[in-house]
Amino acid sequence: MNLAYQKHLTYAISKKSENKKFFEKLKKNNPTNLDKDCNRLHDEAFEVIDCLQCGNCCKTTGPLLLYKDIARLAKYLKIKPATFTENYLRIDEDKDYVFKKMPCIFLEENNCCSVYENRPNACREYPHTQQSKIIQKLKITFENTLICPAVAKVVEGLKLIYN
Numbered sequence: 643m644n645l646a647y648q649k650h651l652t653y654a655i656s657k658k659s660e661n662k663k664f665f666e667k668l669k670k671n672n673p674t675n676l677d678k679d680c681n682r683l684h685d686e687a688f689e690v691i692d693c694l695q696c697g698n699c700c701k702t703t704g705p706l707l708l709y710k711d712i713a714r715l716a717k718y719l720k721i722k723p724a725t726f727t728e729n730y731l732r733i734d735e736d737k738d739y740v741f742k743k744m745p746c747i748f749l750e751e752n753n754c755c756s757v758y759e760n761r762p763n764a765c766r767e768y769p770h771t772q773q774s775k776i777i778q779k780l781k782i783t784f785e786n787t788l789i790c791p792a793v794a795k796v797v798e799g800l801k802l803i804y805n
Contacts, residue, residue: 644695650791651698653798661787664801665780673804677774683799684771687792696791697753701745703789705764706738707731718760769793 654661668676693699707715709723716726730747731739741747748756755761769790770779786793 643698644692647691647696647698647791650794651788654787654794658788661784661797661801664797664805665784668800668804669777669780671804672777676800676804677776679803680771680776680796680800683796684769684792686799687771687795691792691795693792694753697745697749698791699768699786699789700749700753700755700765704740704744704746705762705768706740707762707764708739711762711764712739714760715757715762718757771796 673679705711712723712726712731716723719726721729727739730741732742734740746755748761750756755765767773769786769792770776770782771786771793773779776783783793783797787797788794
């Protein structure tokens with residue numbers, strides 16, 4: 643991983659307790675411009691952060707796979723959904739399908755995804771800071787500060803606005 647990206651994550655880890663309190667405050671206050679501010683900060687973060695220089699999400703965090711994801715990937719791989727499920731997936735503690743092991747089996751050495759056009763929806767939407775109703779995604783956003791340097795950067799920007 644790029645050293646600058648690692649610094650964002652190390653900083654987020656050092657601010658974990660502070661960030662948790664910040665998210666509790668955000669949830670309580672529910673600011674009206676949160677989506678707009680978060681989306682702007684997301685765009686700014688990804689102007690300087692390149693996922694292909696990182697890949698930490700694909701190395702450490704498995705996506706939840708819905709049936710449509712399983713069907714799409716199985717079709718792409720030219721196997722039956724049941725075979726895909728048996729070979730690649732397990733059911734986690736939340737009763738969701740996730741990959742059996744990490745890093746992701748579809749992650750290539752250059753951090754590209756070998757099934758990019760057919761990737762699971764959770765991967766398409768990651769890191770979720772570019773969506774609406776961010777207030778409902780604060781728990782996952784907090785967790786993602788420890789995984790994604792862009793999210794760590796977004797949260798530092800939100801703290802400047804809302805603290």
